[in-house]
Amino acid sequence: MNILISFLGSTLDQHGRGPGRWGSWRPSVALAMQEDLHFDRYFLLYQRNFETLCQAIIQDIQICSPDTEVIPELIDLDNPWDFEEVYSKLYDFSRAKDFSAEEHHCFIHITTGTHVAQICLFLLNESHHLPGRLIQTQPTRRNSARGTYTIIDLDLSRYDLLAKRFAVERENDLDFLKSGIATRNRRFNALIETIERVAIRSREPLLLSGPTGAGKSRLAKRIYELKKMNRQISGSFVEVNCATLRGDQAMSTLFGHVKGSFTGAVKDRPGLLKTADQGILFLDEIGELGLDEQAMLLRAVEEKVFLPLGADREDSSSFQLICGTNRELGKAVREGCFRADLLQRINLWSFELPGLAERREDIEPNIDYELEQFCRKAGRHITFNREARQMFLAFALDSAREWHGNFRELNAMMTRMATLAPGGRIDAATVRDEIGRTTSSAATRPAADAELAALLGDHYTEQYDRFDLAQLAEVIKVCRQSRSLSEAGRQLFAVSRQNKTSSNDADRLAKYLARFRLTWTQITGADRTVIR
The missing domain is CATH 3.40.50.10770 (Hypothetical protein VC1899 like domain (Restriction endonuclease-like))
Incomplete structure (x- = not known):
């Protein structure tokens, strides 16, 4: 019929x-x-x-x-x-x-x-x-x-030319997300394929987890650029590391403030959520965000409205949220330092990026990429000679090499070798010196430094002042000698707590450790060695 x-x-x-x-x-x-x-x-x-x-x-x-x-x-x-x-x-x-x-x-x-x-x-x-x-x-x-x-x-399946064109466009999108690096790791490539489909089809929050230096920030920026190329967003890419946000500064930075809302607020400030309107907001290390900020962020994600600090009228912003973390947020929820409802909201699309040690087959193409990026920034041509390249690859691919700093560590090594390359050519002597510098710094490091490196990463001395590191070593020592976070806090703040009408030593200590992206469990978990 x-x-x-x-x-x-x-x-x-x-x-x-x-x-x-x-x-x-x-x-x-x-x-x-x-x-x-x-x-x-x-x-x-x-x-x-x-x-x-x-x-x-x-x-x-x-x-x-x-x-x-x-x-x-x-x-x-x-x-x-x-x-x-x-x-x-x-x-x-x-x-x-x-x-x-x-x-x-x-x-x-x-x-x-x-x-x-x-x-x-x-x-x-x-x-x-x-x-x-x-x-x-x-x-x-x-x-x-x-x-x-x-x-x-x-029936588009009958149109070979269209099918081929769509396939080529998708390959181009995948290549773009990988920054043009011909990655070989099957797990990572499958992960990027899924992320590409989600990025094109969804405006829901994305959660990128993985160790420090695994490339979360770079991937978030590529997702933004891919969506911008496909005309899915028109706003800006706004990035902030939540570990740097504390108290009123966190509220003001994220949600903005009105003039006079606190000392030093001499004019209105829109805040990062408003700046990211029609674009993408990338909150790196979301696990370090305070509970009050988490509550306001949840409402902003769900209802697209928020209240600037000191304001009596709500503001709005339509942004897509991408979160990054190197912490296990489920564990943070159980410890009471991350909201369960916020995790449920941002965990719809969750992707764990493997570290460099888990992607050893991708080390060689990333070496080429890092060298190419250095040449582009420096405006000069740098290459390996054959012996030097084979020597560095053997070192990088050695299963004993743990790559704690992941791609950030590889970038630092490539930058040093390219900078010191005689006559624009990285030779065996340059590679040998770099390998010696990297291995000796770990081998000759005092016990306390070695433990800090294990907690903060190999290049921690480039990120923190010696004064802060000395103080942190003493804090870790007290923590490992104490039975709980509260007991450690009472010892560390024994004098200053007497001047407070009420005190929460555990919360105060937890916030201090968060400055270094550390938690009580990380310090006192598997290794109970005391730093002396």
């Missing part, structure tokens, strides 16, 4: 009156005049204010094709240009009828009706709520009343 579904053309079907109407092209009637196309049932969709026209068109269809059963279907629309209303009414129509039987051959006419109605018919056809083929009609000079028709086949 051939079934036709068509809107009454409130303008095109009115062409011509009286006997002269048969010389005019009227799309709804023209379909019934086709010699090589017959419809057993003709569903004619109309609005109430065109009921008289609908009855006239039905009579003319039956004159042209007496065997066709014409079924008028009232689609009462308050606003035929309201996409939501039109789609809802047509969806209800599709659910009320059964067009899915195998003996049915359906045709959906998309020449008549508003553009909104035509789009809705197309979407319902694509989703198989109105299964069948699309048909379009047009007038001709030779037979102005009958015109011609075209069947539109939307």
